[in-house]
């Protein structure tokens with residue numbers, strides 16, 4: 011099978027990190043096709059960034075694949091992508107939160123900027139039972155600095171340790187695709203499961219494909235009603 015793993019921002023080096031995390035868990039019969047969005051923000055750290063990332067995501071899911079991963083912790087454009095993708099679409103926050111809820115009593119999210127904490131809470135409300143997400147904590151390291159800041163890994167792990175104590179949680183969810191490579195070291199140091207949403211989403215999409223499950227086209231996720239789109243979007247939308 012072929013899984014298209016989409017980095018919704020336009021930073022190639024992040025795509026490389028995402029690709030490595032997805033490939034590390036993909037099964038022997040799975041081809042991971044990691045792609046960088048062709049248009050939009052260099053990183054996604056606000057509602058504005060999320061909105062401007064969606065056209066590039068929709069263009070990326072328009073290409074055929076057996077399943078799709080949206081590799082940004084805000085799960086931008088997830089519902090719209092499900093209306094047009096040819097296979098199941100899973101967001102990394104969705105996958106990470108579900109996985110975390112299955113291996114512990116309550117998880118804490120460690121994310122990037124404080125301004126994105128509300129989005130993480132909103133997604134937890136949508137995806138998991140009340141109380142499953144015990145808290146969301148921000149390291150206030152910008153997304154693109156995670157890769158270049160030599161102290162980022164330690165800051166994220168220290169914040170995760172604080173979160174476990176403060177929240178009384180027993181699992182950590184990494185709240186950014188750019189933290190994917192911290193998961194193993196964090197889990198070893200903290201002694202708890204640390205969930206990287208890129209890996210979780212890759213395995214979950216593989217499982218859905220193996221189960222023969224695709225997004226239902228009855229009602230909400232049916233293909234969008236045909237209509238005219240004008241302006242720049244005319245090139246990227248279905249008519």
Ligand SMILES: NC(=O)NC1=NC(=O)NC1=O
Pocket residue numbers: 019052053054055081082083084121122123126153185186187188
């Ligand atoms: N919470 C986040 O920082 N999300 C993200 N922004 C990106 O550009 N990629 C992410 O995973």
